[in-house]
Amino acid sequence: MAASPPPIRLPAQLARYTCGRSLVCCQTPWGVYLDGDEPDTIARHLADVGGLAPADARRRVAAALERPGRGLLSLRRRDGGCALLEAHGPERGCSLQRAAGLGALPRTCQTFPRLVTRVGDLVEVAFLLDCPTVARHVVAARGGFAWAELPARDFPYPVGRVAAAAIAWTASRDVPRAELLAWRAAWWAALADAAEARALGPALAALLLRPEAPGARDDAPSALLAWSPAWGGPISDALRRLHASEADLPAPPPASALEEGPSEGALTATLAQNGGALALAASVLLQHAGVHDSRPALDAARGAAWQTLVAAALAARLTDAGLGVDDALVMALSTAAQVARTLPTSHRLGASF
Ligand code: SF4
Numbered sequence: 051m052a053a054s055p056p057p058i059r060l061p062a063q064l065a066r067y068t069c070g071r072s073l074v075c076c077q078t079p080w081g082v083y084l085d086g087d088e089p090d091t092i093a094r095h096l097a098d099v100g101g102l103a104p105a106d107a108r109r110r111v112a113a114a115l116e117r118p119g120r121g122l123l124s125l126r127r128r129d130g131g132c133a134l135l136e137a138h139g140p141e142r143g144c145s146l147q148r149a150a151g152l153g154a155l156p157r158t159c160q161t162f163p164r165l166v167t168r169v170g171d172l173v174e175v176a177f178l179l180d181c182p183t184v185a186r187h188v189v190a191a192r193g194g195f196a197w198a199e200l201p202a203r204d205f206p207y208p209v210g211r212v213a214a215a216a217i218a219w220t221a222s223r224d225v226p227r228a229e230l231l232a233w234r235a236a237w238w239a240a241l242a243d244a245a246e247a248r249a250l251g252p253a254l255a256a257l258l259l260r261p262e263a264p265g266a267r268d269d270a271p272s273a274l275l276a277w278s279p280a281w282g283g284p285i286s287d288a289l290r291r292l293h294a295s296e297a298d299l300p301a302p303p304p305a306s307a308l309e310e311g312p313s314e315g316a317l318t319a320t321l322a323q324n325g326g327a328l329a330l331a332a333s334v335l336l337q338h339a340g341v342h343d344s345r346p347a348l349d350a351a352r353g354a355a356w357q358t359l360v361a362a363a364l365a366a367r368l369t370d371a372g373l374g375v376d377d378a379l380v381m382a383l384s385t386a387a388q389v390a391r392t393l394p395t396s397h398r399l400g401a402s403f
Contacts, residue, residue, distance in 0.1 A: 054202070055173075055202035055203075056168070056171055056172050056173050056202065057172060057173070057199050057200070057201065057202060058172075058173050058175060058199065058200040058201070058202055058204075058205045059169075059172050059173070059174050059175070059197050059198070059199050060174070060175035060176075060177075060197070060198055060199075060200065061175075061176075061177065061195060061196070061197070061198070061333075061334060061337065062196040062197060062198035063187055063188065063191035063193075063195075063196070063330060064177050064184065064187050064188075064334070065198035065200065066187075067177065067183065067184060067187055068183075069183065070181075070182070070183035070186070071142070071143060072181065072182050072183060072292075072295045072296050073131075073135065073137065073142070073143070073295055074180065074181060074182060074291070074292065074295050074384070075159070075162045075163065075180070075181065076131055076132045076135040076137075076144065076159075077130055077131040077132070077135070077137075077291065077295070078127075078130040078131065078291070079388060079391070079392055081118075081124050081125070081127065082124055082125040082132060082156050082158050082159060083122060083123065083124045083158065084115070084123045084124060084125070084156050085123075085157070086123065088123075088156050088157065089111050089112070089115060089123070091154075092111050092146070092150075092154055092155075092156065093107040093108045093110075093111045094107070095150040095151065095153050095154035096110060096111070096146075096149060096150045096154060098150075099149075099150040099151050099153070099154065100149040100150035100154070102149075113126075114126055114133050114134055114146075125156065132144075134146045144159070147159075152206060157208060157210065160207060160208065161207045161208065161210060162178070162181070163177050163178040163179075163180060163181035163183075163184050164176070164177060164178075164207055165177070165178070165210065165211070165338065165342040166207050166208065166209050166210050166211070167209065167210065167211040167212065167213050167341055167342050168209050168211070168212045168213065169213045169227070169231075169341060170213075170227070173202070173205075173209055174213075174337075174341060174342075175205075175207075176334070176337045176338050176341070176342040177334055178387060179331060179334065179335065179357075179361075179383045179384060179386070179387040180384055180387040180388050180391070181384065182292060182295070182296055182299070182380055182381075182384045184334075184384075185331075185379070185380045185381075185383040185384045185387075186380050188327055188330050188331050188334060188383060189327045189376055189379045189380050189383070190376075191326075191327070191330055192326055193242070193326070193330075194238060194239065194241065194242025194245075194329065194330070194333070195238040195241075195242065195330060195333035195334070195337070211342065213227060213340070213341045213342075214227065215227050217230045217340040217341070217347060218340065218345075218346040218347065219340070219346060219347050219348060220346050220348055220349075221346050225347075227340075230339075230340045230341070230347055231341075233262075233264060233347075234336060234337065234339060234340075234341075236264035236265065237257065237261075237264045237265075237333075237336055237351070238333045238336070239264075239265075240253060240264045240265040241253055241254075241257075241329040241332055241333050241336075242329055242333075243265075244267070244325070244329065245325030245326050245328070245329035246325070248322040248325055249267060250321045250322070250325040250328055250329050251271040251317070251318055251321040251322070251362075252267035252268055252269060252271070253266075253267055253329075254271055254321070254328075254332060254355045254358055254359055254362075255267070255268035255269060255270065255271045255274055255355075256268040257332065257336075257351055257352070257354065257355035258274055258352050258355035258356055258359070259274075261348045261351035261352055261355070262348060270314075271317065271318075271321065271359055271362075272311070272312075272313075272314040272317045272318070272363075274359065275311060275317075275359055275360065275363055277310060277311025277363060279309045279310070281308065281309075281389065282305045282306065282308040282309040283305055284389050284392060285305075285308050285364065285385055285389055286302065286304070286305035286308055288384075288385040288388045288389055289302035289381060289385050290302060292381055292384055292385060293381075299377055299380065299381055300373050300374075300377055302368070302371075302373075302381065303367075303368070303371040303372075307367070307371055308364075308367060311363050311367070312363050312366035312367050312370065316366040316367075316370060317362060317363050317366050319366070320362050320363075320365050320366040320369070321362050323375075324362070324365065324375065324379060327379055328358055328361065328362055328379075331358050331361060331383050332354055332355065332358040335353070335354035335357055335358065336350075336351055336354045338350055338354070339351045339354065353390065356390070357386050357387060357390040358386070360386040360389065360390065361379075361382040361383045361385075361386035361387075362382070364378075364381075364382035364385060364386060365378045365379050365381075365382035365383075368381060368382060
C-alpha cells in the first residue's frame with residue numbers, strides 16, 4: 051500500500067490565506083524564472099486543459115518567454131509586469147491560469163507567496179510578507195506564532211525544497227536540524243513574550259545583534275537602523291505600486307517625506323503599540339531561517355530582525371503622515387519585504403546579511 055502523503059504544517063494565523071488578487075507578484079520588481087522543463091509542462095496544460103492545438107500551445111508559450119542571460123529562461127515582461135498578466139478590466143488576472151488552471155502556471159507562480167519545504171516527516175509552509183494579503187492576515191492576527199495542520203489533500207501546491215538533516219548555522223558551521231528547529235521555536239516564544247511586555251524593540255535589537263541567544267534583549271533599535279536618505283526612492287516606488295494594486299490602500303506620502311526615518315520616540319511607540327503584529331511578522335520571517343532560506347540561519351535571522359525594524363520605522367512615518375494604523379502596518383510590512391529584497395547590501399547595517 052502506498053504511504054499516505056505527509057501532513058501540511060503552516061502558521062495558524064495564515065491557515066486561511068487565499069489569494070487576494072493584488073497581483074503584486076506579477077509585476078515589478080518580481081520576475082518569473084523557469085526551469086528547463088517548465089515550458090513543455092505549460093504547453094501541455096494549455097493543450098490538455100485549455101483546449102489549444104499542441105502546436106498553438108507551444109507557439110503561445112514560446113512567445114511569452116525570454117532569455118535574460120546565459121542559461122536563464124524567464125517570462126517576458128511588458129509595461130512593468132508579466133506579459134501574461136491582464137492588469138485591468140473584468141478579466142484582471144493571469145491569462146494563463148484562466149485558460150488552463152493552476153497546474154499550468156510556472157512553479158514560482160503556483161506557490162507564491164508560499165515557500166513549501168519538506169522538513170523530516172512533514173511539509174512545512176512559510177509565507178512572504180511582500181504579498182499585501184499576507185501582511186493583512188499578520189496585522190489582523192492576535193497571539194504568538196502557532197502551528198496549524200492541513201491534510202495533504204487540501205493543499206495543491208508542490209514542494210519546492212527539502213531541508214537537510216544538517217543546516218548551515220553560519221558560513222562555516224552546521225547544526226542538526228532538530229537543534230535549529232528548537233532555536234527557532236525559542237525565538238518565537240521570546241518575541242511573543244516581548245510583545246506582551248511592550249519590549250519588542252529590545253528583543254528585535256537582540257535578534258539582530260545576538261541571534262544565537264533566544265530571549266536576549268538589547269538597546270536602541272533606532273540607532274541600529276541608520277535610516278539612509280537613499281531609501282526614500284525605493285520605498286516610495288514600492289508604496290506607489292502597492293497603492294496602484296490595492297485600491298483600498300491609501301495613497302502614500304511623497305518620497306521627500308521618507309528621506310528621514312522616524313524619531314526614536316515614534317519608533318519606540320510604534321514597536322510598543324503594535325508589538326503583537328510586528329512580533330508575528332518577525333516570527334513569520336524567522337520561520338524561513340535555515341529551513342526555507344539557503345542563507346546561513348543566523349544571517350537569515352538578522353535579516354528578519356532588520357526587515358521588521360524597517361517595517362516598524364516605515365509604519366511610524368506613514369502614521370505621522372496621516373495614514374491609519376492598520377493600513378500603515380500592512381503597507382509597511384509589504385514594502386519592507388520588497389525593499390529588503392532590492393536594496394544594495396551596503397545600505398544595510400552590518401553589510402553581512
Ligand atoms: S504567469 Fe500568471 S501568475 Fe505568473 S507572473 Fe505571469 S501573470 Fe502572474
